[in-house]
Amino acid sequence: MIPAPGQTVGPFFHLGLPYAGGNELVPPADPAAIRLGGRVLDGDGHGVPDALIEIWQAGPDGKVVREPGSLRRDGWTFTGWGRTATEADGSYWFSTYAPGGPVPFFAVTVFARGLLDRLFTRAYLPDPDPADPFLAALPPARRATLICAPQPRGLHFDIRLQGDDETVFLAYR
């Protein structure tokens, strides 16, 4: 069986994919909420205004969440999944919890007009375990593209589609 190949989300994905509350996995007013945000940048360093970012993460206890409700959030149930379109300057943000567990990262999917297939990456919490086999195998400059920078109320994570400091994207074995 031949898997269906990917195709770009194109310029009109706002019609079908983003939805109200998609980026609020946790209400921003929750005292434990953090902001995960950054920009999506193209090969010239310009913001990508028509990208779509999805995150999928463990809860603060490190457990994988099996709760539905991401599309119609009730404000109480943490589903571990969110989606948002970038703004005119390429910026995006999520309100969420920091993931816990042995390998604390946000699994990130990137879509955009001009991007023919989705990209996978990981946004690790700051100061990850230096013995982590995946991170340890990367040259330091490339490894740095996967690690969030701490901010007063959250984490900063830019996604560079191309160029110097291009983000490490993943292919799964």
Place this chain on the structure above:
Amino acid sequence: MTTQADISAEIAALAGQPGEQPRKDYPPYRSSVLRHPAQEPVLADPEGVELWAPAFGHRDVDDAEANLTNRHPGEPIGERMVVTGRVLDGQGRPVAHQLVEIWQANAAGRYWHQRDQHPAPLDPNFTGAGRCLTAADGTYRFLTIKPGPYPWRNHGNAWRPAHIHFSLFGTDFTQRLVTQMYFPGDPLFDLDPIYQSITDPQARNALLAAYDHEVTAPEYSTGYRWDIVLTGSHRTPFEPGEAP
């Protein structure tokens, strides 16, 4: 301005190369030039959440969202059409109770989107977005209107073949897929750099729906069938259904 002949020559120069996925570096699709990674992806073993997909349920999706033709007081214009099929993983197992999202142009080839200024009529009775959950056997089903082809500005006189955008989840995060479903025999296929970015013709064919008279409803709608195979799952069917 770049002509269709220029683009067709670029498409021909890259045609036939092996690969199950589109080439992300595909200059005939001009918007890809600055938006594709230049470095090869890094191989990773899926870990933690990557071994699972997010869960969706009837709290997320109302059954009515699978019908794109009854969202407004009147009937939309165009060829009423059922699109159905099964979502399967790479081993042929059904992907059950999972989210499928679609969006598309109307019968005139116009999107309900601010950025679409193509001078074809909007249909006040057709928005063009739908969702459903797959059944236990992986079946999805939408009732919609056949979309029209539409012009875009990749090059002079550029037109996209008619298509429906599909967004799919599997049982693993790694199976996430957004793609486009096309209709058999579209005369625009050879001219379209997005479709042709999948340079292996067999892989490209995996995006073609088939007309199915068994799906066609008497005196009501035509029917198309499209089965969607995702990449392989990293979990075995015998693993317990409990997350760590």
